[in-house]
Amino acid sequence: MSRRPVDQVLLVDDNPTNLQVLYKTLEGASYTLLAARDGEQALSIAKLALPSLILLDIMMPGIDGFEVCRRLKADAQTRGIPVIFLSALTDTEAIVKGFALGAVDYISKPFQGDEVRARVRTQLRIHRLEMELSRRNVELEDENQQILGAVAEGIFSLHRDLRIRSLNPQAEKLVERSLKDCVGETLFSLLSLEQQEDEVIEAISSGRVWRAEQLAATSPSGKKLTVELFCAPLEGDKRVVVIRDITNWLESQHALQAAQDELMHQRQHLAHMERLSTGGEMAAGIAHEVNQPLTAVTNYVRVAQRFLENTPLDKDKLTEVLEKIVVQSQRASDVIQRLRGYIRKPTGEGRIPLDLNTVMQEVVMLAEVDARINGVDISFEPTPDLPATMADDVQVQQIGLNLIRNGMEAMRDAPKDFGGVKVRTYREGDDVGFTVEDRGCGLSAEMEEKLFAPFVTTKEGGMGVGLSICQAIVQAHGGSIGYRPNPAGGAIFYCQFPIRS
Template identity: 55%
Template sequence: MRERGGEQILLVDDNPTNLQVLFKTLEGSGYRLLAARDGESALYTAKRARPALILLDVMMPGMDGFEVCERLKSDPETADIVIIFLSALTDSQSKVHGLAIGGVDYIAKPFQADEVLARVRTHIKLQRLERELARRNSELEDENRRILNAVDEGIFGLDIAGRVSSMNARASALTGWRQSDAVGEEVWGLNLFPGDDAMNESLKLLCKAGVSLRKNHVKVRHREGTVIHAALSGSARAEGGAVLVLRDIGEWLANQKALEEARGEMDKQRQHLAHIERLSTGGEMAAGIAHEVNQPLTAVSNYARVAQRLIANFPEEQRAKLDDVMTKIGVQAERASAVIQRMRSYVKKPSGAKSVISLNNLLEDVLSLAEVDSKMSGARVVLKGAADLPTIHCDEVQIQQVALNLVRNAMESTAAANSNRPVEVITYFNSKIAGFKVRDFGLGLSPEIEEQLFSPFVTSKEGGMGIGLSVSQSIVQAHGGDIRHEHNPGGGAVFCCEFPVYHESE
């Protein structure tokens, strides 16, 4: 098989006959052949032509083959030339010496042509593979370097002693340390985490013991004194040492802050919208309130006139009756005050503060607020409270608004359907949630309304604003809960509100 590499081979021998035999042996094998008859000529030719391989005679006058090899290997320009010794010296000591000073093979004279050709081919092929491997390794190193410099994370390579062995361009940009200055320095000596002794100890454990390191947020000191916010991770390398990765999270933190501010603004807007809805509901209830308040106030007036007549004729025996009348005046006045106070509490803009409350107690207050509507519409409301109901953590006024909105909707649907069955408000719980459902036996919801039930400005009530359920949903979800609609098998609708159970450890 003909070699096609075209490599140059230098033949060195002081015997012309041996040179001629070597030429005939390698001629036609695809190599370019050069010749030298002494050590000085061999060094000159090797320096100038840079052959891939030298067949070098050992026993030559003046400079022998061993000295030629030593001088070639000591010169960086010729050190990688493959050298095969040719010699009549067949003792082990000579062979060992030749291999020790840089030769790759040793062929004894007299040699066989086939053996010489086979060994030359083998070593030329090995040299090709080595060069190809070196080229490929260089390409891979370049590619790895390009990849490391392209990533957005700063990457440090650390040896087992914690010294920086490598770093990419991003690491230099984040810390202000040039690679030429940082390589060879202990990473804790770069003062990236000033005053943070725990971090420096963690870095030592990472490098020396392979203990992984991960921090979601650390402050990294730039060489010029500025501080950057970064996420940090470190992992051990199989060959020893570690890799330290820094990722700049300054922009992410700024976005998080902006998001929190937006959430705060949205919460303010939600409270404002909820306040508008409560005022709207309060306006609708104003007529009923006036009617309800008027009754006890009329009674107060009548009892007062009776008292005046009794006082005008103030015999001793009528004092008991006078006491009874005055007591009734007080009861009715307190009743009027209670109605007004409940409405003031409902319409009042909430502070946003949350407290631990019982759903049963909250719903009892809501049903008291709905008493006016109940009398006007004729729809009754009953509370079925679960025993041992766990507490929830909420804004009481906001949850009252949700419950009152659902109860009033249920009463209107019940009245419109002329149903004599009461609206049921039922509390329930499991290990994780506490909730209540408002069930009516009214008209129910049309499919069109049901599809977009919690969307703003969608309503089935004539003159309604269509924001009650939308606001209710936002309030419940802001409390970490859920609100949903179900069909009542007996006709009508069921709305369920659920909230996380409050635990004292929270």
């Protein structure tokens, strides 16, 4: 028994870190992995090795990914190799250009392992099917049979009364009969439709053009199918019916959707775990913030008890003490509610209209607990009349708190006159956003390059997932997040979202 050849996958990226991430992602999947650091090297390897799939970065020095793809598709030897583009570019124009050049798919950076593996498996499976279909076409001797056998659809030529005149090999498979056993039989005596059969029969009989995208059908052996059906008139009383079995395709779509849903669930779970971790790190400050008003409540209760022992009872003073108890209780409750709101799991309500000024004010109030512990001031400068954006409030809070706490960490040993961490909201064109500015030690050039990569951190004991989670959240909202050096020293991080349409 012959074994199927091992698929070769060519990875092309000028960034060694990206190549390493891709290699680690795919190395356990029984592929032969090839690597290229630039466009020229990629073209050379592709021509020599003829890989089954190419994962191609767009932004490269010299020959960029678009030009590499164009040259591959212009060469008869390499034009059949499927290309998946890799890029941090998210604008529609770049994506459309990639598909116009012949790319079969597009993966956004930063890479998500499950998504990369799922897309590679899908495209390799499609490539294998295409190669097999091509091989079968070559083997067919009759030119007409080549044309009919090459299509995935079953093609039936019928009389007006639905009796079969001829059919192609794919149609034979659908009805599980050979051509000689089908001629003269009516189509739906061989392939039973579970719905709209009368409507289909009327359309064929009358010579109408008719199409149905999903119909439930049953083969002669009882196999349940889902099919696409198209019928049209031919010369005289002849009719053509094209039926495509989409059962496996639908199963693949459902499996892909399930994988995407699971990936989204895992992303949300990781984001929630990061929020819980942040809450744990803030526990000492939260305890201190709550303990102060609770201590005050205890003292006021004792005073109230003494007032109750006095005769006559001084109701005015007792009322004043009770009002102070309410104020301190509310103060403790506010701290707890802010923390609960931050670490809660998503409710499933999705994105809602958000005022960034309100959200960032809440984040700053929550971060003030850490600010007092670290001895770093926080200031907030809202921009008036800021338009709303559509976003998940908990996720936006997570981004804001992460950036603010990073800024406080950077300024822990900074002089008092440096002014602390500054938070500002702003509007820029069709986006609204916020900046977090610190005057800490700033970032090295090496750190800038891999700033949003997962598991990269300068914090002792840190997981290194905070900024990568923030980037994933922002990109899912159609926004952007980034860094620029602070002219006064330190760092400025910005995060922005589209204005609600």
